[in-house]
Amino acid sequence: MADQVVPGEHVVAPTSAADDVLRVEHITKSFGPVTALRDVSLHLKKGEVLGLLGDNGAGKSTLIKILCGFQRQDSGTMWLKGQPYEPKNVDNARALGVDVVYQDLALIDELSVYQNMFLCREQRLSLLPFLDSRRMKRETRKSLDDIGINLPRLDVPVARLSGGQRQSIAVARGVYSDADILLLDEPLAAMGAKEGAMILELIARLKEEGKLSMIMILHNYVHVLESCDRVNMIVDGVIALDKPTAETSVEELTEIVVDEYRRARLAAQAEEALRAATPDVT
Amino acid sequence: MSSTAASQPPASAPAGGPAQGRRTPRFAAAPLDLVRRFLLAREGSIIIVTVLVAVYFAISLPASSNFVSSANFQNILPYFAPYAILAAGEVFLMINAEIDLSIGGVYLFAPLMYYEIVGGGVPLLPAAILAIAICCAIGVVNGFIVAVLNVNSFITTLGTLFTLSGLTLIISHAEQQAMPGAAVTSNATGNHLTTFGSVFGAGIYSELIWAVVIVVVLQLALTRTRWGLHTIAVGSNRIAAAEAGVKVRWVLIRNFVVCSGCAGIVGILESVRTDSISPDPGTATQYLLYALAAAVIGGTLLAGGAGTVVGALVGALFLGILQDALAIKGVNADYVDFYLGLAILLAMMINVYIGRARRRSGLG
Numbered sequence: 001m002a003d004q005v006v007p008g009e010h011v012v013a014p015t016s017a018a019d020d021v022l023r024v025e026h027i028t029k030s031f032g033p034v035t036a037l038r039d040v041s042l043h044l045k046k047g048e049v050l051g052l053l054g055d056n057g058a059g060k061s062t063l064i065k066i067l068c069g070f071q072r073q074d075s076g077t078m079w080l081k082g083q084p085y086e087p088k089n090v091d092n093a094r095a096l097g098v099d100v101v102y103q104d105l106a107l108i109d110e111l112s113v114y115q116n117m118f119l120c121r122e123q124r125l126s127l128l129p130f131l132d133s134r135r136m137k138r139e140t141r142k143s144l145d146d147i148g149i150n151l152p153r154l155d156v157p158v159a160r161l162s163g164g165q166r167q168s169i170a171v172a173r174g175v176y177s178d179a180d181i182l183l184l185d186e187p188l189a190a191m192g193a194k195e196g197a198m199i200l201e202l203i204a205r206l207k208e209e210g211k212l213s214m215i216m217i218l219h220n221y222v223h224v225l226e227s228c229d230r231v232n233m234i235v236d237g238v239i240a241l242d243k244p245t246a247e248t249s250v251e252e253l254t255e256i257v258v259d260e261y262r263r264a265r266l267a268a269q270a271e272e273a274l275r276a277a278t279p280d281v282t
Numbered sequence: 283m284s285s286t287a288a289s290q291p292p293a294s295a296p297a298g299g300p301a302q303g304r305r306t307p308r309f310a311a312a313p314l315d316l317v318r319r320f321l322l323a324r325e326g327s328i329i330i331v332t333v334l335v336a337v338y339f340a341i342s343l344p345a346s347s348n349f350v351s352s353a354n355f356q357n358i359l360p361y362f363a364p365y366a367i368l369a370a371g372e373v374f375l376m377i378n379a380e381i382d383l384s385i386g387g388v389y390l391f392a393p394l395m396y397y398e399i400v401g402g403g404v405p406l407l408p409a410a411i412l413a414i415a416i417c418c419a420i421g422v423v424n425g426f427i428v429a430v431l432n433v434n435s436f437i438t439t440l441g442t443l444f445t446l447s448g449l450t451l452i453i454s455h456a457e458q459q460a461m462p463g464a465a466v467t468s469n470a471t472g473n474h475l476t477t478f479g480s481v482f483g484a485g486i487y488s489e490l491i492w493a494v495v496i497v498v499v500l501q502l503a504l505t506r507t508r509w510g511l512h513t514i515a516v517g518s519n520r521i522a523a524a525e526a527g528v529k530v531r532w533v534l535i536r537n538f539v540v541c542s543g544c545a546g547i548v549g550i551l552e553s554v555r556t557d558s559i560s561p562d563p564g565t566a567t568q569y570l571l572y573a574l575a576a577a578v579i580g581g582t583l584l585a586g587g588a589g590t591v592v593g594a595l596v597g598a599l600f601l602g603i604l605q606d607a608l609a610i611k612g613v614n615a616d617y618v619d620f621y622l623g624l625a626i627l628l629a630m631m632i633n634v635y636i637g638r639a640r641r642r643s644g645l646g
Contacts (some may be wrong), residue, residue: 070525090527106525110518110587115511120527122508130506 021046021213022067022085022098022181027076029062036062038237040076044181047210049203051228051245052217055257058234060217061103064185067215068100069093080181091120099179103186103217105170109159113151114140116158117173143176144168147202149195163190171199175206184216188223203227221250235260324581325593327636331629332600339607347610354606356486360555362602363489364548368573369580369594370493370500371544374537376577377504379517379586380435382538384424385545386563386570387446388417392549393461393559394450400462406478409462410550417546418539420446425535443570447563454561461557483551492551493595496544501591513537517586576601579629600629 022044029037036059044050054060065071067078069087078085080096087093090100107116114133117140123132137154144151149168151161158166167190174182187203188196204227206212218224224231225245233241233256241248241256320326343349368385375382396413400406424442428435461467467479475484483489504510515523516533524530548569553559578584579600580593604625608618 089529090525091529094527100525102522102525104522104525106522108515108518108522108526110514111511119511119515119523122511124508129508130502131508131511 019046020044020079021081022215023079024067025077025079027063027066027073027078029059029066029071029073035237037066037073040234040237040239042232042239042242044213044215046213047207048230049207049214049216049228051224051231052215052234053219053221053224053231053253054234055260059237060234061185063234064100064102064183064215064217067093068098068183070100094121094177094179097178097180098183099174099177099181100183101170101174101185101187103189105166105190107158107166107170110157112157113154113161113169116169117143117176119173121177139176140172143172147172147175148198164192164195167191168195168199171202175202175212180212182212182214184214186217186219188218188220200227221253224253225250324588324590325596327632328580328593328596328600328629330636331632332596332603335600335607335625336603339603339611343607343610349607349610354610358599358602358606359487359490360552361605362598363493364552364569365572365576365601366493366595366598367489367496367544367548367551368569369576369598370497370591371541372573372577373580373582373589373591373594374500374504374513375435375541376582376584377513377517377586377589378534378537379520380428380534380537381574381584382424382439382541383436383570384420384439384442384446385541385573386566386568387443387450388420388542388545389549389552389569390450390561390563390566391420391446392417392546393553394454394459394561396550396553397459397462397559398453406463406467410482413550414543414546417549418543421539421542422535424542425531425538428538429531429534443566447566450561451563454559456561458561459559461553461559467554467557479554483554489551489555492547493598496547497591497595500540504589504591509533509536514587518588572598572601575626579626 020043024043025041027037027040028035040059040063042050052060052063062071066073069090069092080098085096087096087098093099108119111119114137118136123135123139124130125132140154147168149165149172151165158169161169167187171184171187174184187199191199200223203214203216206214207227207229216228218227225248228245230244231241231248231253232239233253235241235256241253340350348354368389372382372385392413395416396409399409399412404412420442424435424439427433427438463479467475467482467484479485480488483492504513512523512528512533515526515528516530520530576597577589577594578597580590580595580597582589582593601622604622605618608621613621
């Protein structure tokens with residue numbers, strides 16, 4: 001299974017190394033007539049930060065949702081630390097050490113900051129089946145202080161917080177969940193420059209510690225080159241580029257996307273021409 | 283840590299209220315703040331409205347009417363405790379942004395099952411438990427159709443409501459039956475009531491105790507357990523809840539079971555209390571609508587995501603007091619529903635107004 005097939009003109013992730021913590025091969029996923037992932041293979045080394053790029057609708061979020069156990073692939077295999085990885089659901093993936101920060105944040109407006117932080121990882125009292133709110137608040141405060149996010153109260157519903165604050169809670173929830181693989185889908189999307197910098201700094205610090213391996217979807221190429229060790233670009237449901245960030249540039253990444261648009265336009269024109277040339281059947 | 287708290291402006295602190303530092307102990311809050319918190323709690327508004335209504339009638343009704351007496355309180359109980367239990371279960375589903383209309387049918391069906399099982403030679407207590415278990419199974423069916431087959435819960439439970447009412451009529455031939463074991467369950471004068479009878483509805487305060495226990499247990503479950511948290515999550519944002527790992531279907535099915543279970547308990551309590559099984563779909567709808575009214579008046583949102591079991595209990599008490607007081611006042615029976623409707627509208631408008639004040643103040 002280690003040998004990979006190179007589909008067409010696309011560059012595919014190099015074959016597995018021993019230090020791969022996560023590795024996926026030939027993942028496909030369709031939603032009815034729409035193909036989100038045609039054939040995706042990628043790998044993640046221990047302690048590595050992998051930037052996942054791609055145009056809107058390229059299939060990045062779908063891939064993340066498959067990796068975190070929220071959706072299941074149509075075909076293809078996944079390996080986690082050398083073991084077959086078939087998460088039954090998000091909880092199961094989390095138990096195996098894979099956690100995720102969704103693009104839509106997956107926060108519950110009606111629940112408080114600390115309840116959201118511990119949603120599905122609730123701490124319970126030892127004797128009664130009741131929640132240990134005090135402990136959850138304390139640990140939430142510690143995590144938020146650690147990142148540098150200051151919220152005066154942890155028992156207010158998150159609906160009352162700003163977009164940036166909500167996003168930091170979602171990121172903090174992923175980072176402090178004891179996962180060793182963290183998937184981040186646009187972790188800076190709703191943030192101002194100051195909060196964004198705070199999160200990038202957190203990611204840099206986590207990278208330095210080396211315990212956490214991350215796959216991160218970002219749309220800002222400068223941030224990608226700054227924070228990631230390696231980039232993979234999904235074009236049209238396939239990994240079209242796999243390079244260490246040191247060997248690529250904003251120009252190269254931009255060129256791939258521009259080129260994609262150019263090809264899409266040409267294809268559309270060709271189709272148009274074909275349709276014009278074909279006599280109408282009806 | 284505390285210095286950062288002091289330097290940070292309280293971004294989301296309640297407007298106009300004292301800024302709550304993170305280290306402020308709960309009881310150090312000024313008494314006024316505690317009062318304000320109570321007034322603005324989800325249950326707060328209906329508690330105030332209920333007290334106001336009770337005080338109004340206590341003053342306006344002549345002393346000879348004995349509105350304020352334990353005898354009258356006992357009169358109110360049957361108009362309040364059963365609805366409180368039904369509403370307590372319904373609250374869980376309404377927080378899920380679902381609704382269960384079948385509780386009326388389950389209420390009707392449970393005593394008939396009980397009757398049939400006892401007729402088959404099973405002792406009273408196991409028969410009652412078995413009948414309630416059957417009701418829970420009906421909840422599983424409701425939950426499965428809604429959560430797994432994705433049929434709208436209003437439609438699904440409308441279907442089970444009619445199905446169960448119809449089934450009750452078919453099995454009972456629409457004939458009223460004497461409650462089995464009446465010799466030990468009836469509270470008729472001169473009869474010796476057994477423990478079973480007095481626990482299951484025939485004791486004077488039996489239904490009240492059931493209601494209070496069920497409400498306390500469910501309120502604790504709602505606010506202090508994983509299950510409650512996940513119930514709120516599913517009702518507030520189903521997709522986000524699923525993404526975070528909440529087992530949405532399981533939560534929904536479980537809440538349908540609780541709702542049907544509560545309805546089954548009420549069915550048995552009521553038929554033991556009244557000594558009879560009357561398969562009348564009219565009462566089924568009445569119990570259903572009163573329970574829904576109690577839950578909504580109590581402060582549970584039909585839209586889901588928020589609710590309170592204690593509020594439902596007080597909502598039921600509000601309805602009970604109103605009915606009782608109108609009866610004492612000698613209001614023509616034709617007018618009772620009319621006044622009840624107006625009172626519900628008024629109570630809800632006050633509720634919404636207080637709710638808006640609550641949101642403005644930044645409290646849950």
